Structure formats: structure tokens, C-alpha cells
Amino acid sequence: MSSDLISSVYWTFCSALNFWTILALLILSFYQWWKKPHPNFPPGPRGLPIIGVLPWMGGDPQKVLFDWGQKYGPVMSVRLAGLDVVFLNTYDAMNTAFVKQGDNFSGRPELKPACYVLGDNGLVSSDYGDKLFNQKRFAMKTLRKLGMGKQEMENTINEEMFHFAKYLETKAGKPVNLACDYNNVTGNIICVTAFGRRFEYDDPQFKYLFQLLENEYVADEKLLTLLFFFYDYVHFIPPFKGAKERFMNTENAILDAVQTIIDEHKKDFQPDCIRDYVDAFLYEQKFGNEKKYFTDKQLRVTCRDLFEAGTETSSSTLAWLFLGLLNYPDYHKKIVTEVDQILGSSLNPSMAHRLEMPVTCAFIQEVMRYRPIVPNSVTHKTTKDTNLYGFTIPKGTNVMPNIYAAHFDPLTWQNPQQFNPNRHIDRDGKFVYSPKVIPFSLGSRACTGEHLARMEVFLVFVGILQKFTIISGTPNLPSLNEGRFGFLYGTKPYKVILEIR
Numbered sequence: 001m002s003s004d005l006i007s008s009v010y011w012t013f014c015s016a017l018n019f020w021t022i023l024a025l026l027i028l029s030f031y032q033w034w035k036k037p038h039p040n041f042p043p044g045p046r047g048l049p050i051i052g053v054l055p056w057m058g059g060d061p062q063k064v065l066f067d068w069g070q071k072y073g074p075v076m077s078v079r080l081a082g083l084d085v086v087f088l089n090t091y092d093a094m095n096t097a098f099v100k101q102g103d104n105f106s107g108r109p110e111l112k113p114a115c116y117v118l119g120d121n122g123l124v125s126s127d128y129g130d131k132l133f134n135q136k137r138f139a140m141k142t143l144r145k146l147g148m149g150k151q152e153m154e155n156t157i158n159e160e161m162f163h164f165a166k167y168l169e170t171k172a173g174k175p176v177n178l179a180c181d182y183n184n185v186t187g188n189i190i191c192v193t194a195f196g197r198r199f200e201y202d203d204p205q206f207k208y209l210f211q212l213l214e215n216e217y218v219a220d221e222k223l224l225t226l227l228f229f230f231y232d233y234v235h236f237i238p239p240f241k242g243a244k245e246r247f248m249n250t251e252n253a254i255l256d257a258v259q260t261i262i263d264e265h266k267k268d269f270q271p272d273c274i275r276d277y278v279d280a281f282l283y284e285q286k287f288g289n290e291k292k293y294f295t296d297k298q299l300r301v302t303c304r305d306l307f308e309a310g311t312e313t314s315s316s317t318l319a320w321l322f323l324g325l326l327n328y329p330d331y332h333k334k335i336v337t338e339v340d341q342i343l344g345s346s347l348n349p350s351m352a353h354r355l356e357m358p359v360t361c362a363f364i365q366e367v368m369r370y371r372p373i374v375p376n377s378v379t380h381k382t383t384k385d386t387n388l389y390g391f392t393i394p395k396g397t398n399v400m401p402n403i404y405a406a407h408f409d410p411l412t413w414q415n416p417q418q419f420n421p422n423r424h425i426d427r428d429g430k431f432v433y434s435p436k437v438i439p440f441s442l443g444s445r446a447c448t449g450e451h452l453a454r455m456e457v458f459l460v461f462v463g464i465l466q467k468f469t470i471i472s473g474t475p476n477l478p479s480l481n482e483g484r485f486g487f488l489y490g491t492k493p494y495k496v497i498l499e500i501r
Contacts, residue, residue: 175473
């Protein structure tokens, strides 16, 4: 057989092999796209093979998910890249899953980049089990001892508000963007609780922590970050590789900064003088009955969780509240009138004053409904095969609460697309608390610091209005319908002018 014939046969074989290989890969991709985890899995959009619905998510995915929820119902599935994720689109669906069937829906998926840094530690990313139960119980008990929900915490917040007001006075009379400045007050409240000390706002260590947080919540890299969470193999492909390295470097730097503070505590720890969360943890580490749960890394990651969750979410809520005041001057006037009538110029605000300030409370609750900071909260995972609304959801399925959809559910709220604080005031003019406004989620995996966050938002919001008149400093003020979707849903940049009252 001639060499030309052999060569021809060889290349014909290779071409055929490539054809069948490509065809097999296409068939496999189609099968993976078409196949559901269970024949009785919830309905929902599948998108395209391999990438799923990601091209449809756009810059405001919460609204896309809301529209899909209206089409598919309270429980739907969405193919996000290579994962089938179940979304719960109503309050009742979330309550049924996270409260009534909490044991079945309270796991955490292993998101590789975060797990590389955090492991199964902390309060946010730990999986469901004895370790989480122990640490959650310890955290709640310790935070209550440190004053959460009590007068001691009000005093801590009002004391920090005194320093913050002095700081804001230096900015009075000129247009300023306060979005990052809110971190000063919310961050120090957490620092007093967790670390037993406050920082001056120009303290290099304090500023460094917030610079790290700013680096972590880079909205421009959100899509890249989501993709390397879903696809482990893209970590090695630019630009995912760079995004992953920046994410992990930032997380490690935050943990290192927290460790520096913990090391300072270890040097002067006194068992008979528990000053803060770190001291309480060190005590359990040395003298407790369940020392195996009280590791150095657990403390480091938990403090990171407390600082991040307790700072950014409250700061973003305050930014939305003041943007709301500037967009709705009638409510602005009513709230300032309440502040003046109840507090005057010198009385420290208290949570007890809420009963006398219905418009203020209604406004805060409506902003929390209208602009949830974490529209899809944190991903849950089923811990066993379970049934919800007649659908089968296998063990290990990722489940996300669609808080935005619940807050805009037309079966729950009349004209939900309308911003209307009056919906939270009854015929007698009293504020009506709604358990269906759930910015902190529901069930055993709800935010541990919810009570602290609600307290600081109310006291800081009212405290600023007591000391300053707020005027728009931006010619084209953003509306409440305009936001920036990163890891948190924040306002578009705007400036205010503060006038000392």
C-alpha cells in the first residue's frame, strides 16, 4: 500500500473521529441541558446548554427572576450554568421550606473559592450540623449578654452616633457622598461588640478593613465571580483566574486583619473579665465543654462574618433610606416632624420611641420591602430528599429565597411596584409590623444579627435627622428604582448637603 493511500486513509479516519467526537460532545451537552435532577423537579427556564440562563440575567437579575416567578409559580427551578437551582418566590414558600421544614432546607452548598479560604467555619458558610448549632447558639447567647436588644446596645449605638455626628459636622455645607461614611458608624458598633473597642475614623487599621470590603464587593466582577463559583475548572482561565485570585486575596487579607485584633486579645485575656465576643469565645476555647468547635479559624471566620454582615448591609440600608427621603419630600417632612416632636434636639433616640413614630417606622419598613439589600439572600442546600408544593427536590439541591419576588408579590401587597409607606399604617395611624418583609430571610439560617441591624438602622437614621437637615447635592438624583447589583444591591452614587440644625 502506497504512503499516499495510507496518509489518505489516516486523515479520513481522523476526520471521522473528530466528527463523531464533536457529535458525542454535542449530544452529551444537550442531554445534560435537558436532563433534570428528578422527573418531578420544579418547572422553570433552562436557557442554553452549558451556560444555562446566564445570558438572560442582565444587570438586574432580581427583576428577571421575578418575571420568571410570576410565570412558573411559588417554586421554580433555574439552570444557572451547570447547576439546577430552586428559587422560592413567595413568603409562604419560604416559610414552608425554611421554617416548617427547616431541617430539610438549611444546608449550605460548597462554593469552592469561598471554601478554599473559609472552610466549614463561621456562621454564614458552615453546613448544617452540630457545629453550626453549637456556634449559632453560642453567638446568640453571647450577643444577648453583650446587650443585643437591650438598653446597653442602645447606649453603644447612641455613643457612636455622637462621634459620627461630630464627624458629619466637618462635612456640612458641601455636597458629599455618604455611602462609605455610613460604614464608620455601623462598623464601629460591630467592633465594640466583637472586639471591645471603637476606632477613630482615620485609624489606618479601621480604614484598611473597609478598603478590603470595598475590594470584595466589586460589582464589575460579579458575573465572573458567580461563574467561578459554579464552574470549578474556569478558575484557571483568564479572566476568571484573575477574578478568583483577587477574591481570595481579599478574603485572606480580611481574615489576617481580624487575626491581628484577635492576637491582641490573647495577650491580655482575663477569664474573669469578658469584654466582648472574642473574649467570650476565648473563654470557651480554654474552659468550655465543647472545645472542638472553638478553634482559632472558627473565631477568625465568625468575626469576619459579624463584621462584614453587620457593616455593609446596614450601611446600604441607610443609603437607600436617605435616597428615599430625597425622592419623597412629603415623607421627609413628616418624619422630621416626628423626630422633632418626640425627641427634640437633645433626647437620645430609643427603640421605645418607635411606638410614637409610626411614619418613621413605616418608611423604614417600606424601604426594606422595596429595596432588599440581598435580593436572593444566601444559598441554602437540601439535606435530604424532600417534597415542596408537590415537587420533589433531591438531597444536595441548591435552594435560594427570592426575597425580591416575595416583597413584590401582588397576592401579598396591593400595587407592590408603588413605593407606599402608608401600607404599613393602620386606620388609627399606628405602625403595623409586617412579618412578610423579610430582608434578613427566614428560619434557622436567617441573619444572626437581625435584631442588632434593625436597632442600629433605626437609631442612626433618626439620630442623623435629629442633628442635620438633609438636602440633595446631586443635580440628577437617582430614583429608588435605580440601583447597582453587586453582592449587595446598593444605590447609584448620589450626594447630599448636610445643614447643622
